[in-house]
Amino acid sequence: MFKVIIAPLICFLGFIIAHALVFHHLHPQRRFRATVCIMSASVICYALVFWFILKNYRGQPLGGIFSLKSVDALAGLFIYVFFLAFYYQLLVLFDRSVSIRMMIDIDRSGEKGLTLEELKSSYSLEGKFRDEVRDMLFLSRFRQEGDYLYNTPKGSFHARVFDFLRRYLNLATNR
């Protein structure tokens, strides 16, 4: 359990701390690339810790409470449920992503390509905003009184947490 669950979780914790510190203090320009570099460093760190420190550690699976077969089945179930979450997230990404929708419109124009103005007329972000407002009303993040939109307590909490994270990680506030 220590080798295959706790040690990777400790490395992951290291990754989160490194990611937050790098983004907060160093303001990387290529953010995705920076994240991939920190991720790769965490995997290398785990592999090194494993081979040089943990390789010869022989603990009882899950403290000896479960048999080897049960531990194996639990690990499999964990990954099985993860695949469900992964596949769903992928679907959300392809369905909701503004960038992918823009790329599809640009690709459909063929060799000609699209100017910003043409893109604006083929994919209206105003329509996207209206859909988002409708979704937020459905999810009880907004309430509407007359023409005005208000945050519900849930929406207000969501806004404060996201605003803090965007500021702390120096993410663009105009996305």
Next chain:
Amino acid sequence: MSGILTAFITSTACILVYIAFFCLRRKTPQFESGVRKLIYHGKAMGFIWLVMSPVFFLVLSRFNMTGLYLLSSETSAADIAAVIHGVIVLSICFFFYMAAYYLVDRSVSSRMMIEIEKSPQKRLKFDQLKSNYDIDKKYRGELDGMLQGGFLYIDGKRYRCTWKGRMLVRIAVVIKKYLKLGPGG
């Protein structure tokens, strides 16, 4: 190790069942909003994964008969199996972290909630929300991100897809078409 292999095999079967279910449907379901559509898909996926769970245990028992689970014990391959499992756990954590990161960074609805929260009276009309958001900046931000990532290139004033962008578009179009997701965005 048999648990990991079983999870891979059964999840692949679940994805195929899910795709077949949406491909074979004659009627495209209509939804009032994007979130309702995603909730519907989420429920359908959860149902398929649940129904397929007996298959998971069946495959697992077949693997166990071969003694593959002993790879997690003190055999010569135990360390390799353990390090693979550890890297899988790390990858899962990375995946969820990245999903949360992009939600914080890109979510349009979160930005709308922040705009309302920051307004003096904590309320905005749709038109005020739109002007605070600055649609032009949003378009440019998305396009700059795609240029930087090498998915688009700019020729004069025209944006065109690179080879990498076209590959991603092909995948997205196939997924949207077979799962009847609509244009999305």
